[in-house]
Amino acid sequence: MANARLSVQDKATRGEVVPVRLAILHAMETGFRRDIDGRAITRNVIRFVACRYAGREVWRADLSSGISANPYFEFFFRADMSGELELTWEDDSMEKGLIRARIEVAG
Amino acid sequence: MSPSRANRRRALGVMAGSALAAWGVKISRAAAAEADTATALIAELIGSSPLREGREGREGGIRLTIPALADTGQSVPVTIDVDSPMTANDFVKNIYLIAPRNPRPLVASVFLSPLSGRASFTTRMRLAGEQQVVAIAIRSDGTHCIARAQVVVAVSACLDGT
DSSP states (O other): OTTEEEEOOSEEETTEEEEEEEEEOOOOBOSOOBOTTSOBOOOBOEEEEEEEETTEEEEEEEEOTTBOSSOEEEEEEEEOSOEEEEEEEEETTOOEEEEEEEEEEEO | OOHHHHHHHHHHHHHHHHHHHHHHHHHHHHHHHHHHHHHHHHHHHHTTOOBOOOOTTSBTTEEEEOOSEEEETTOEEEEEEEOOOOOSSSOEEEEEEEOTTSSSOEEEEEEEOGGGOSEEEEEEEOOSSSEEEEEEEEETTSOEEEEEEEEEEEEOSOTTTO
8 A cells, every 4th residue: 555654674684673654544533523513423443453474463453532643653573584564554444554575584 | 999999899809810720720620630640540551560670861762752842742753762672572562642731641561572683663643731751661580661751832732822
């Protein structure tokens, strides 16, 4: 999907701790705002973001409306084998997101 | 000034005064309720986990980095770092980020594993006014550590009465 950007290096030495930076284009609608006619705008926030690496879940975050619009996350993983880094998320409207990167581990 | 007019004025003054007093009570009650909710939430997250004593300058090995003054509550950068070797026997399981005065105080719950490599999490959060932001880390050995930071917010998120 084009609504997110993932920044992670494509090569690592075995055992290296690698930073992951993820930015998602999303309103993170709180559910507390009202439209011009005074009707409440339905809440729609990204409920969770999960990171799988070489088929194993390494990181996950459950989120609330307290996360800013266009959420940004930075976290780490230990590169122990070459594989796919896969970030997935889902919002209140059940819309799912996915972004991938491949990392080659040497040594 | 006629007596009836003076009476009316006095009556209006009393009404305004009591309205103000009621408003004040409402505000302080709301603040107390917020504090209670946050305290209860923190207690629930920690459970029976004992507090790990920290080294000097770092409360139990956790560090909460957030600006002391945020221009806007819509987007405040925040980083939580926890000292941990992140090995299979000794790692940080959870990191919680709490904004006690927000309408939903639990902002994020992060789940880590030994494969996380480093117990660090950065994001941008909303803040509904000046408050003391709280970060809690739970380790695999069952201990926890906690950090707090006071943040002044120039323009709050949730200006629409929330």
